[in-house]
Amino acid sequence: MNTPRIPRLRIVILGLSITSSWGNGHATTYRALVRALAQRGHEVLFLERDMPWYAQNRDLPQPPFGRTVLYDDLDALRRTHAQAVGDADLVIVGSFVPEGAAVGDWVLAQASGLKAFYDIDTPVTLGLLRRDEAPYLKARQIAAYDLYLSFTGGPTLRRLEREFGSPAARVLYCSVDPLAYFPEAGERDLDLGYMGTYSADRQPTVERLLAEPARRWPAGRFAVAGPQYPPGLAWPANVLPIAHLPPHAHRAFYNRQRFTLNVTRADMIEAGWSPSVRLFEAAACATPIVSDCWAGIDTLLTPGSELFLVERAEEVLDLLRGLPEARRREVGERARARILAQHTSAHRAAELEAHVHALRSASTSREAVGSAS
Known part of the structure; x- marks a missing residue:
């Protein structure tokens, strides 16, 4: 890809799991994205709650890209990673993160850079929000995140902006790592x-x-x-x-x-x-x-x-x-x-960079207008 790259970003991702793909589609999505971001020169820290069902089924306990750290609970997260979250250029909170709503409130208060929510389950999330049953996101938080990254595109993006007040709802589909998935010779039995x-x-x-x-x-x-x-x-x-x-x-x-x-x-x-x-x-x-x-x-x-x-x-x-x-x-x-x-992971990393660049440019323009007035 010949996509122009933006300067190196410090990115913190708080996601469901990157170490275990057991019973979830999040891990493969995060692995592809983090690998591509690291390859494009960004510094990525992935924070994962240490949950028993994933601990017993870790197929990538130490991802060889970015940096992955497990934390025990919300208090440990706040105590150990406040500086990393506060200093990051971009902090992403993912769907289905344990105690995700509380994690989100902390990130929204702690982070000085851009704050994003990455929903790998958008239709499920919207259904839960209708019933006020989403433990990882509150409707009030959507307007507070600078960016709502959704694995669902189409009319859902407009709904997130119009009904929930997201300042920027953007699609970020899942992807594939072409180094891991390709045709192989052999019988298709x-x-x-x-x-x-x-x-x-x-x-x-x-x-x-x-x-x-x-x-x-x-x-x-x-x-x-x-x-x-x-x-x-x-x-x-x-x-x-x-x-x-x-x-x-x-x-x-x-x-x-x-x-x-x-x-x-x-x-x-x-x-x-x-x-x-x-x-x-x-x-x-x-x-x-x-x-x-x-x-x-x-x-x-x-x-x-x-x-x-x-x-x-x-x-x-x-x-x-x-x-x-x-x-x-x-x-x-x-x-x-x-x-x-x-639809490779490199495309997704470039799309994320483009979203960050657009938000930064819009913020700079607003500041310039405010200074002129």
Whole structure:
């Protein structure tokens, strides 16, 4: 990328987790972003609450990029990291951070630089805010953050500004690290695979678009990878269930599949413009994506050319059994080219820099106007 770079920033990120990807999509997103920011010369400190369920499942206990520090509780955070937060050019608080609302209040009071909220769960957050049940963000805080970074784009950004008073709501989609996700030679021994933590609202779609095709095509080879599936859940005999896969195993899994299934949570479908990180990872591996339908997906990948949108089991089976191999490969390669051109972690780091630059420029202009008057 030939994106102009701004001067070196001191950045502090308080996120759910970067050390453990167990049961969350935050870790891979933060890893890609922090690595790209560090590569672009920025000083990044990631602060993570030391939680037992992540402590028992750390697949990257010491990230080799930026600096990661665990803290025990809110008091320890305030006591140990006040100076780092106070001196930073940019402090980012992420969604689902334990005691995140209290963390946010502290950051808003302590930080002298720009203050941002990074929502990797925006539709879920807005639903919780409607019921005043979000433990990691209060509606009153949105207007106080200089920047609201949302993994959901589209109309949601306008809503954050109009209804909640955000001075700058900007999309910052998930991304992919092209050094970690790429096509590999070898047999694609799975006709269709799916990777995702169990979710009750996603499961009917997984049943319709993967389990049902498996039942109708006993010779087909299918797989579902992810944690927290109910022990008694019965899959067809030709569906291989795989427990949680750590990020270092994702590329190999995508490269086993002829097609991969993308299934979106109900809140994300309703909001639209909410691509999962899995969409970018699969495309970077040139694995053709079979996806459910939602507003905005066509702005990321072109249906029929770079991915396939389906609603019924019959459509899935038509692709698995009837699409010529050359056409399958072509769609996968087109998707890979599109993602590498627009949705890598380097693109996200550059976009974040651009947001910071715009806010600083606006602040400087306001100060100049105030001095002149």
